[in-house]
Amino acid sequence: MKIYLAPMEGVVDSILRDLLTAIGGFDYCVTEFLRITNTLYPNHVFFRHCPELHQQSKTKAGTPVWFQLLGSDISCISDNAMRAVKLGAFGIDLNFGCPAKTVNRHDGGATLLKDPHRVYDIVHGVRKTLPTHIDLTAKIRLGFEDKTLALENAIAADEGGAAVLIVHARTKKEGYKPPAHWEWIRKIKDVVNIPVVANGDIWTVQDYLRCLEVTGCSDVMIGRGAVSMPDLALQIKSTVENSDISPYSWEQIRKILSKMFYNCWQHDDRGKYPVSRTKQWLKMLSRTYSEAQQLFENIKIIRDAHLVYDIIRENVINETSDNKPQEKV
Known part of the structure; x- marks a missing residue:
């Protein structure tokens, strides 16, 4: 297959x-x-x-x-x-x-x-x-x-x-x-x-x-x-294949979402692009993860990219501040 x-x-x-x-x-x-x-x-x-x-x-x-x-x-x-x-x-x-x-x-x-x-x-x-x-x-x-x-x-x-x-x-x-x-x-x-x-x-x-x-x-x-x-x-x-793999947790998805935001920022450091892409993906993730809908509600009216990034990363473990984009919006 x-x-x-x-x-x-x-x-x-x-x-x-x-x-x-x-x-x-x-x-x-x-x-x-x-x-x-x-x-x-x-x-x-x-x-x-x-x-x-x-x-x-x-x-x-x-x-x-x-x-x-x-x-x-x-x-x-x-x-x-x-x-x-x-x-x-x-x-x-x-x-x-x-x-x-x-x-x-x-x-x-x-x-x-x-x-x-x-x-x-x-x-x-x-x-x-x-x-x-x-x-x-x-x-x-x-x-x-x-x-x-x-x-x-x-x-x-x-x-x-x-x-x-x-x-x-x-x-x-x-x-x-x-x-x-x-x-x-x-x-x-x-x-x-x-x-x-x-x-x-x-x-x-x-x-x-x-x-x-x-x-x-x-x-x-x-x-x-x-x-x-x-x-x-x-x-x-x-x-x-009859193997045993646990479904991804919301914590794992949130880390990936954080990485997506960071990569989008590197692609376009003006801030608008990573914010809009993050909101778009959260709406789609809401079909599987109720936490995604709540996170979307928390950021849907926010345009400041630094603030959105901080909210996404909140309570995400094993992630250092070194990955935070430094560009000013």
């Missing part, structure tokens, strides 16, 4: 990828999408988007990172895919699932699922460009308005040359509303010849086991579940 960390736009950046893969359980990560229109981006854009390129396209924990591209211009996507590979990308992932209206309006993401021929042409065009040793994966939804073309789109990605197909079990129209239609992933798995990765509504170990039963897919991609329960991948692996 393989567990992928999902590319949640505006949430799972390189900082969070490092923290979550350090906990363990993840086999692969995928970057947030780089939107391709008619531009071949300069090197610094790729490094900013995926700092892991500086370390053999792996997180500090050694987890490989796929570079995700989104767009519809086959030539331009191919050129940018090759540049990413030359800069060290482990693999390329193509986004056919983004439901954002702005992205869809500009002919990217899930809107491409309206025409399986376009899915095939894009996958095939990029595959022809890449070296044979570089894997190309594709992420799709079950469709745009409905599921009529779900199987055709999956077959198109397969026949186009994708090595792995990741399927989010909803249409664009359904967004992220429950339930995820796992039964459709089973249908897709039955008509393609490549590994299928199930994605959508895997919040707990029990969800994973039910998803496995319904889809037949041992490989999964988790996003919101991993952000709300940072050790979810580790817990899934321990269950499958």
Whole structure:
């Protein structure tokens, strides 16, 4: 079984990828999408988007990172895919699932699922460009308005040359509303010849086991579940392998939250960025930890980064003041 960390736009950046893969359980990560229109981006854009390129396209924990591209211009996507590979990308992932209206309006993401021929042409065009040793994966939804073309789109990605197909079990129209239609992933798995990765509504170990039963897919991609329960991948692996690993305590999560704040501060010392990212993550953690909701309530109207950092670290043991950011806000 393989567990992928999902590319949640505006949430799972390189900082969070490092923290979550350090906990363990993840086999692969995928970057947030780089939107391709008619531009071949300069090197610094790729490094900013995926700092892991500086370390053999792996997180500090050694987890490989796929570079995700989104767009519809086959030539331009191919050129940018090759540049990413030359800069060290482990693999390329193509986004056919983004439901954002702005992205869809500009002919990217899930809107491409309206025409399986376009899915095939894009996958095939990029595959022809890449070296044979570089894997190309594709992420799709079950469709745009409905599921009529779900199987055709999956077959198109397969026949186009994708090595792995990741399927989010909803249409664009359904967004992220429950339930995820796992039964459709089973249908897709039955008509393609490549590994299928199930994605959508895997919040707990029990969800994973039910998803496995319904889809037949041992490989999964988790996003919101991993952000709300940072050790979810580790817990899934321990269950499958019959090992005994205790769930992370709030004290452990709070230490990781503190580290995230500090790393965000190093990334942007103006203070606004680490404060907003911390509040964002706390809201997501509240699904699993009631303490996260209380901590969020304590800091939600505070903008001073030093004060927020002190509140986060309060009562966190084994943490020295040496890690406190010294920049003035």
